[in-house]
Amino acid sequence: MTALGFLYPGHCAEDDYPRIEQLLGSDIRLDLVRTDAGEDAHRVDTLRELGSPERLAQGVEELRLSGAEAVVWACTSGSFVHGWEGAHEQVRALARAAGMPASATSFGFVHAVREIEVRRVAVAATYPADVTGLFVDFLRAGGVETVGGHSVGAVTAAEAARWGEPEILALAREADVPDAEAVLLPDTALRTASHIPALEKDLGKPVLTANQVTVWEALRLTDRRVNAPSLGALFTREPIVQV
Template sequence: MTALGFLYPGHFAEDDYPRIEQLLGGDIRVDLVHTDSGEGAHRADALRRTGEPERLAAGVDELRRAGVETVVWASTGGSFVYGWEGARDQVRALAQLAGMPASSTSFAFVHAVRELGAGRVAVGATYPAAVTSLFTDFLRAGGVEVTGVRAAGTATAAEAGAWGEEDVLTLARAADDPDAQAVLLPDTALHTAGYVPLLEKALSKPVLTANQVTVWEALRLTDRRVNAPELGSLFTREPVVQV
């Protein structure tokens, strides 16, 4: 049994995780611990508070007692708002505290893009434009070219968490760019686990979503590879680059 640990802020799209666990099948367990999301606002200052060390530390002991092998901070906004170096420091501190390999959703996106060999991507974010630009800055710092951006402008994670299939599909289509080799949907508050095949069929290219790449990142840290077509191209392709 491979046990994967996740620190998830608040209660928005956490039901994506048991769904992904089911789709992975076999001997993989997903353990989720909720952290304090504060006001859940899509503002840089609020997102920074979400990722403060004491908020993350509060859930680490529970994951350690559960016997997980790795821990991923399941928040895109709560990591990329610190910038590349700040997010790296955040992950290093988390790994040291947990005593196991650690990462975050923001780094998961960069690693997943490299895995697919997709040098150019489009971004469809639920966030306001100012916050979305911080995510695209993060991607560029990781060597990813961003060819198109769509910022939906939701004010809170709760608002994004209420979106359904058609809302997600509309965002992905609006974000897509002919030059992009993949489309990224970066909010872990957005339900996407059941929509990836639909999104990829509609856009005719890989689609990377926040909760999908977060679980993939945890598997990467444990050197596990799982073929799960219902989770999209990321879970079916042979690796392009090992990171």
């Protein structure tokens, strides 16, 4: 049994994690601890506070007691708003506090893009344009080129959490361009675990979504390989690239 730990802000799409655990169909347990989300707003200042060391530390002890072997900060925007170096420092502090390997969803996207061997992506974001721009900057720092994209401008995570497959598919279609080799949906507030095969079939290319990538990143940290086609192209490849 491999136990994977996740720190997830608030209550939006946390039910994606038991769904993914079921879809993995393996001896893997996903342990999720909710952190204090504070003000629900897609603003840079609130997103920086969302991933503060104090807030992340609140859930660390519970994950240690659960037997987790690795921890991922399951919030893309609460990581990339700190920039490439700042996000690295955030993860290093989390690893020290947890006493185990640590990462964040934002790094999961960079590693997952490398895993599926693409370089040019489209970003389908629920965020306002300025926040999406910071994600594009983060991807660029990780060697990923953004060639297309769309920002909805959702003010809160709760707004994104109300979306179903039609809205998510429309967002992905709006962002996609012919030059993009994959489409990224970076918001962990979107419930996407059940929709990835439909998204990939419609777009005809790999789709990486935040909660899917978060779980894959935790597996990467523990050097686990899982074949789970119902979770998309990312989970049908053989090796997990160690970076």
